[in-house]
Amino acid sequence: xxxxARQLExxxxxxxxxxxxxxxxxxxxxxxxxGFSKVTALQHLRALEKxxxxxxxxxxxxxxELHWQPSKAQRDRRLPIAGRLGAGGRxxxxxxxxxxxxxxxxxxxxxxxxxxxxxxxxAADGFPDGALLIIEPRGKPHPGELVLATLxxxxxxxxxxxxxxxxxxxVPLSGAAPDRSNVVPARRAKxxxxxxxxxxxxxx
Numbered sequence: 646x647x648x649x650a651r652q653l654e655x656x657x658x659x660x661x662x663x664x665x666x667x668x669x670x671x672x673x674x675x676x677x678x679x680g681f682s683k684v685t686a687l688q689h690l691r692a693l694e695k696x697x698x699x700x701x702x703x704x705x706x707x708x709x710e711l712h713w714q715p716s717k718a719q720r721d722r723r724l725p726i727a728g729r730l731g732a733g734g735r736x737x738x739x740x741x742x743x744x745x746x747x748x749x750x751x752x753x754x755x756x757x758x759x760x761x762x763x764x765x766x767x768a769a770d771g772f773p774d775g776a777l778l779i780i781e782p783r784g785k786p787h788p789g790e791l792v793l794a795t796l797x798x799x800x801x802x803x804x805x806x807x808x809x810x811x812x813x814x815x816v817p818l819s820g821a822a823p824d825r826s827n828v829v830p831a832r833r834a835k836x837x838x839x840x841x842x843x844x845x846x847x848x849x
Contacts, residue, residue, distance in 0.1 A: 648696070655679070655689055656698060656713050661744075669709035757781050757841070761792065770803055770818040776845045778803070780838040791818075791840035797833055803840055806831065 648656065660668050670678070676686040690709070693699050696714040725742035758844060762776040772778065778793065786792050788808040794815055795801045804815035813831035 648693075648698070652689065652693055652698075656693065656711070659699070659709060659711050660713070660715055661710060668707045669711075671707060703807055754833045767803060772803060772843060773845060776843050778840050779844070781841050782838040784834065784836060786839050788813075793837040793840055794831075794834040795837060796829060801837070804829070804834075 647757055655675070658675075659669060662668075672683050672686055672690075675690075676683045679686070690699070690701060693713075694701060698711070700710045700712065702708045702710065724745050724747075726739075726745050727742045728736055730736050733792040758780050760778045760780055762774060762778065763773050765774050765775075768774065780793055786806045790806055791803055792806050792815065793801065793803055802815075803818065805818055807814045807816045807828075815831055815834055816828045817827050
């Protein structure tokens with residue numbers, strides 16, 4: 646059965662809450678989690694009920710019964726953001742961790758893809774050998790965003806887009822004060838996409 650992206654998010658959240666707490670969230674809690682009104686939350690629940698993914702026995706508190714199960718690939722992918730590492734090396738653990746879903750890094754709705762860095766040539770820019778760059782193929786980056794671009798000489802680089810009064814520029818990332826002589830006008834490069842995140846694995 647087909648579910649929209651929002652419906653899958655709601656089903657996955659309901660499954661996680663039921664697994665962790667043994668009872669379903671209230672309509673108000675569901676609306677608060679997704680940031681929309683209780684009316685909108687109710688509309689989503691009714692749509693899922695029509696599809697047979699859940700049922701809602703009447704006049705019962707926290708009465709949502711889920712008939713849907715996530716696929717094996719969807720399970721256990723969320724991790725708790727358990728603490729904050731601040732200035733001075735202070736590590737504070739939080740009592741109620743928020744959830745981090747690695748899937749949020751991947752812009753699948755825009756046909757995102759991954760580029761693997763091979764070799765140490767981008768290490769000075771913060772992208773070591775083996776790093777995976779998650780790319781969103783958006784043609785119009787915002788100032789300050791990192792872009793993957795091919796220069797006129799055929800080399801592909803990661804640069805920061807800097808808005809200029811006359812022309813946008815691609816600025817090197819290396820060092821606290823990048824070499825301004827190596828700045829390239831954005832119009833002289835082919836923008837391949839926006840670097841949304843990188844994944845680096847340490848050790849075996």
